[in-house]
Amino acid sequence: MKLLAVFLIAFCGSLRAAEPLFETTRLFALTPQNKPNHRIPGLLQAPNGDLLVICEKRNDGPGDIGNHDIVMKRSSDRGTTWSEEIVILDDADLVCTDLTLGLDRETKKLWLFFLKDKKQFAHLTSTDNGLTWQGPVVIHDQVTRPEWDKLPGKAEAKPYNPKSHAQRWERGWHQRYGCGPGHAMVQLATGRLLVPARHREDIGKGRLRSFAHCFYSDDHGATWKLGGNIGLHTSECQFVVLSDGNVRVISRNESAEDAPDNLRHLTSISKDGGVTWSAPQRLEELITPRCHGSVERLDAETLLFCSPASPFRQEEHPYGRYNLTVRLSRDDGASWSTGRTLWPHPGSYSDIAVLDDGSIGIVYERADKGSTHYWDELHFARFHLEWVTFGRETPP
Secondary structure, three states, X not given: OHHHHHHHHHHHHHHHXXXXXXXXXXXXXXXXXXXXXXXXXXXXXXXXXXXXXXEEEEOOOOOXXXXXXXXXXXXXXOOOOOOOOEEEEOOOOOEEXXXXXXXXXXXXXXXXXXXXXXXXXXXXXXXXXXXXXXXXXXXXXXXXXXXHHHOOOOOOOOOOOOOOHHHHHHOOOOOOOEEOOEOOOEEOOOOOEEEXXXXXXXXXXXXXXXXXXEEEEOOOOOOOXXXXXXXXXXXXXXXXXXXXOOEEEEEEEOOOOXXXXXXXXXXXXXXXXXXXXXXXXXXXXXXXOOOOOEEEEOOOOOEEEEEEXXXXXXXXXXXXOEEEEEEEEXXXXXXXXXXXXXXXXXXXXXXXXXOOOOOEEEEXXXXXXXXXXXXXXXXXXXXXXXXXXXXXXXXX
């Protein structure tokens, strides 16, 4: 009998040991009246192994326009514990937004691209694993076309309210620049640094539509050049380098025809390092409520993708952003698995990093069950591939 008890204890212990890793930690908690509010996170592992989570600190609340700072938390133990909040850039009361991260593997330099007052492309850099940052350096004229800054638009229909920060900022400004967001810069085998971005164009009769594009550097960021347009209705996006060296983009879908309940993420491929792109196509497995999604390469055979997999807007989910799901692709992103739900309740923007021990890290926006505010908190999850596949060799 004693031998049986010992066997059962050992057997149950071995089952627990075989369970795939999954752990999650709250990084930025819900604050009174959501002021400040932390959003649009990026996740990057520095060359020294430290994990960096960099996000917007929206001091006026969760709106896209306001006094936004760039802040960071760092971890030296793969996300088990985190530092206090560290301010990277406080640009007075301007809008620091669309944070986009990357690492130059050759120089070990960290790159942080953003929109200065949401109107000019700029960057910060670090050569000491994110302990200090240099900049900002405005590169706007290198990575845009002059006519984009002079974009005409229709007169605003709503009455002008001079007390509204957003309306004061928007008055007479019809362009909507952006980059990334997230850990979205990639480095090609040639050393080229390639960054996703976006803008608006007038397609006729004052109809303004979103187009993703890219910019790149072949001299480790000393100079930048404008790349190709990715296509109509593309927007926030991330790049991933494919097994053949080409680049795939996965983009938010801004199509009005498919909204709100028939949207899918859009994809395109560049075979010349971002100079030209194929016509965007729908990825039918990547259901989306019009939201950003994050993509990252896990290994030579596997890509990862994360976004809200929620096709319908519901009374309890008026924004449609819930059921944050992690998916796999074993064919360079041409098709995707059903995946596994990371958070079933309100959730939105996320970013993925593959850590130096092979585990997967995701920083993501979320709110508790019953809330309609997908932007309440930022959490960090770390898990193994086996968690995504439910322990199977072939994902469902």
